[in-house]
Amino acid sequence: MPDLLIELFSEEIPARMQARAADDLKKLITNGLVEAGLTYASAAAFSTPRRLTLTVEGMLDASPSITEERKGPKADAPGKAIEGFLRGAGLTRDQLEERETPKGNILFAMIKKPGRPASEIVAEVLETTIRNFPWPKSMRWGTGSLRWVRPLHSILCILTAEDGAQVVPMTVDGIEAGATTRGHRFLAPDTITVSNFDDYTAKLKRAFVVLDPAERRDAIWHDATNMAFANGLEVVEDAGLLAEVAGLVEWPVVLMGRIGDDFLDLPPEVLQTSMKEHQKFFSVRHPKSGRIERFITVANRTTADDGVTILAGNEKVLSARLSDAKFFWENDLRIAKSDAGMQTWVDRLSNVTFHNKLGTQAELISRMEALAGELAPMVGADAVEAREAARFAKADLSSEMVYEFPELQGLMGSYYAKAAGKSDAIADAAQDHYAPLGPSDDVPTAPVSIAVALAEKLDKLTGFWAIDEKPTGSKDPFALRRAALGVIRILVENDVRHPFMYSHLMALIAEHIGYDEKDREQLIDVMAEFNERAKLLDQLPSNRMTPDLAKFVGDKMRSEFGSKAEELKTTGENLRKKLEVAKDRAADLLSFLHDRLKVYLKDQGVRHDIIDACIAMEGNDDLTLLVKRAKALSETLKTDDGENLIQGFKRANNILSQAEAADGVEYSYGADIKFAETDEERALFDALDKAEAQINPAMAAQDFTAAMSAMASLRGPIDAFFDAVQVNSDNSTVRRNRLNLLSRIRAICSSVADLTKIDG
Numbered sequence: 001m002p003d004l005l006i007e008l009f010s011e012e013i014p015a016r017m018q019a020r021a022a023d024d025l026k027k028l029i030t031n032g033l034v035e036a037g038l039t040y041a042s043a044a045a046f047s048t049p050r051r052l053t054l055t056v057e058g059m060l061d062a063s064p065s066i067t068e069e070r071k072g073p074k075a076d077a078p079g080k081a082i083e084g085f086l087r088g089a090g091l092t093r094d095q096l097e098e099r100e101t102p103k104g105n106i107l108f109a110m111i112k113k114p115g116r117p118a119s120e121i122v123a124e125v126l127e128t129t130i131r132n133f134p135w136p137k138s139m140r141w142g143t144g145s146l147r148w149v150r151p152l153h154s155i156l157c158i159l160t161a162e163d164g165a166q167v168v169p170m171t172v173d174g175i176e177a178g179a180t181t182r183g184h185r186f187l188a189p190d191t192i193t194v195s196n197f198d199d200y201t202a203k204l205k206r207a208f209v210v211l212d213p214a215e216r217r218d219a220i221w222h223d224a225t226n227m228a229f230a231n232g233l234e235v236v237e238d239a240g241l242l243a244e245v246a247g248l249v250e251w252p253v254v255l256m257g258r259i260g261d262d263f264l265d266l267p268p269e270v271l272q273t274s275m276k277e278h279q280k281f282f283s284v285r286h287p288k289s290g291r292i293e294r295f296i297t298v299a300n301r302t303t304a305d306d307g308v309t310i311l312a313g314n315e316k317v318l319s320a321r322l323s324d325a326k327f328f329w330e331n332d333l334r335i336a337k338s339d340a341g342m343q344t345w346v347d348r349l350s351n352v353t354f355h356n357k358l359g360t361q362a363e364l365i366s367r368m369e370a371l372a373g374e375l376a377p378m379v380g381a382d383a384v385e386a387r388e389a390a391r392f393a394k395a396d397l398s399s400e401m402v403y404e405f406p407e408l409q410g411l412m413g414s415y416y417a418k419a420a421g422k423s424d425a426i427a428d429a430a431q432d433h434y435a436p437l438g439p440s441d442d443v444p445t446a447p448v449s450i451a452v453a454l455a456e457k458l459d460k461l462t463g464f465w466a467i468d469e470k471p472t473g474s475k476d477p478f479a480l481r482r483a484a485l486g487v488i489r490i491l492v493e494n495d496v497r498h499p500f501m502y503s504h505l506m507a508l509i510a511e512h513i514g515y516d517e518k519d520r521e522q523l524i525d526v527m528a529e530f531n532e533r534a535k536l537l538d539q540l541p542s543n544r545m546t547p548d549l550a551k552f553v554g555d556k557m558r559s560e561f562g563s564k565a566e567e568l569k570t571t572g573e574n575l576r577k578k579l580e581v582a583k584d585r586a587a588d589l590l591s592f593l594h595d596r597l598k599v600y601l602k603d604q605g606v607r608h609d610i611i612d613a614c615i616a617m618e619g620n621d622d623l624t625l626l627v628k629r630a631k632a633l634s635e636t637l638k639t640d641d642g643e644n645l646i647q648g649f650k651r652a653n654n655i656l657s658q659a660e661a662a663d664g665v666e667y668s669y670g671a672d673i674k675f676a677e678t679d680e681e682r683a684l685f686d687a688l689d690k691a692e693a694q695i696n697p698a699m700a701a702q703d704f705t706a707a708m709s710a711m712a713s714l715r716g717p718i719d720a721f722f723d724a725v726q727v728n729s730d731n732s733t734v735r736r737n738r739l740n741l742l743s744r745i746r747a748i749c750s751s752v753a754d755l756t757k758i759d760g
Contacts (some may be wrong), residue, residue, distance in 0.1 A: 097297065251300060413431065488600055
């Protein structure tokens with residue numbers, strides 16, 4: 001069974017595309033081989049800046065021969081029908097087999113498809129793969145029609161068996177497959193001939209090429225950390241940068257350089273960001289002070305002077321970059337410490353559009369300021385401090401440092417707020433109010449930060465719902481799903497209650513669509529004038545006027561009065577429409593939050609049907625309370641009593657629902673123990689009384705665990721009741737009493753959650 005080795009050798013592939021390209025190569029080739037009948041034992045793909053490589057082991061040397069049975073027309077079918085079948089099968093009449101079936105004699109064709117050699121199949125699959133490779137971006141070069149991410153230079157494609165290696169004959173756009181490759185561009189550029197994968201990797205290693213990206217990553221990190229440790233320092237971990245740098249070099253050589261003394265006092269995040277974004281350097285810090293003192297760079301070659309010249313060039317370029325950062329830092333600090341302070345930056349944001357339908361960044365800040373003040377008492381924050389924190393939370397967007405490094409927004413705001421003499425709570429809110437940015441990020445925990453973070457996310461959600469720009473499918477250009485999850489996590493993980501979420505959402509949306517205090521004031525003014533004119537009309541008979549003059553004045557005032565009445569009607573109608581829109585969109589936004597909550601709780605092992613059972617209850621807009629209810633129900637249903645109680649509840653609910661439908665009445669009152677005929681029936685009465693006595697105060701105290709436990713205790717009495725009692729008794733009084741007893745079961749259990757929505 002031969003092994004297959006493929007290498008596609010080109011100019012440098014962007015580091016961000018390499019891992020995906022290797023996976024695509026493996027998927028496309030192996031899928032194509034299997035579809036053609038060539039199975040294999042294992043496959044692995046690798047990438048370097050200049051090559052994509054695939055090795056397939058234990059492959060069949062040819063696709064198997066197969067015989068396909070194809071059913072045709074009846075033996076006595078018209079000649080043209082049989083001729084058409086023969087053409088499709090590629091056979092003659094005497095090659096068909098006639099079989100007797102319940103539907104008569106049917107013609108069958110046995111079509112034999114001979115196997116094909118592996119080299120023929122590999123050539124076809126590889127050419128198709130190369131011509132249709134799914135690069136995010138590709139290019140043409142020269143006069144050919146082939147598109148590749150960068151100019152493709154050579155194709156290595158060999159099949160290796162016990163009797164030696166064989167080049168797969170194929171040509172793609174003038175590039176003929178062979179058994180050769182090249183080593184490192186500078187250290188070993190000559191042609192290398194290989195015979196199998198082991199020979200390939202060994203010769204590449206001697207030619208200064210490390211094929212496996214994981215091996216390159218490990219080598220870089222090992223050498224970098226050892227070098228830093230030898231100098232009493234540590235490398236700042238950055239998995240993304242490590243993967244990117246490993247994709248930039250074929251022969252990694254780790255070097256440590258110095259940062260100029262003039263730049264050591266810059267915030268460590270500024271140094272780290274500048275070096276990462278501009279130079280792809282790792283930051284090296286002092287473990288005790290946290291100060292960034294050196295950098296790690298990864299060269300793609302060894303040099304006679306052990307990298308001295310490379311480091312000198314890198315340090316010179318880095319010095320120029322950090323000079324810019326230092327200028328930005330010092331200039332921003334000067335503004336922050338000035339008399340106008342950070343308000344200067346806030347004022348500038350009045351010229352920066354947040355969204356063309358939602359106003360400027362300054363208008364966003366104004367809304368956040370008001371909302372943070374409203375939310376402050378709910379989260380235990382000082383309202384004045386929360387409003388000030390919201391006012392300056394986004395001020396750093398106007399700073400030069402954030403203009404150069406947008407990823408530092410919030411963090412630089414924290415530094416500048418401290419420099420401006422703001423409290424630690426305000427400075428922390430500037431950094432924390434964007435959080436959480438991802439599902440694994442920490443949420444803000446300081447009261448002021450919570451208020452500002454919630455204000456920012458709630459304003460975004462209600463604003464985009466107000467203008468009807470919601471996420472659709474996989475599209476979410478304004479990160480509204482992330483904002484919704486952020487609201488949920490901030491409330492739940494800080495145990496913050498928001499019992500009027502729906503009303504709050506509706507008020508915010510109403511404000512966005514133009515329903516505000518001015519509408520109410522206008523309505524009040526119109527009504528006041530309406531009443532005043534009505535009083536004047538009532539007083540007309542007592543006025544000392546001639547009849548003609550009184551009639552003229554009365555007609556005039558009635559005309560104007562009618563005009564004002566119409567104005568009142570129009571104003572009220574417009575107001576009603578705005579409120580209806582606000583209600584509908586607030587309900588839709590709450591539903592969206594519930595959907596995100598399902599995702600959040602699913603990761604914690606809470607089923608969707610359990611969440612639905614809790615959402616169906618009143619107070620479902622208090623997300624923190626909703627989560628507590630759902631978790632308590634989830635834990636209850638994991639017990640035998642809880643799971644079996646659901647079956648008993650559903651049995652009771654089904655019998656009751658059927659009886660109510662058949663009788664045309666609702667059995668919801670009047671169950672009396674004096675009509676009980678069995679001990680099990682009386683025991684159920686007693687159990688329901690005890691459970692109700694526990695559930696009602698527990699629900700009032702929002703102690704869902706206690707309420708669910710009391711509910712689960714009904715499992716035994718309900719099971720015993722159904723085992724011993726026939727609900728639909730021949731005695732109509734007993735039957736009605738038992739149905740009312742089932743109604744008590746439904747009512748008591750449904751006070752905890754809507755158990756009808758539980759699956760199973």
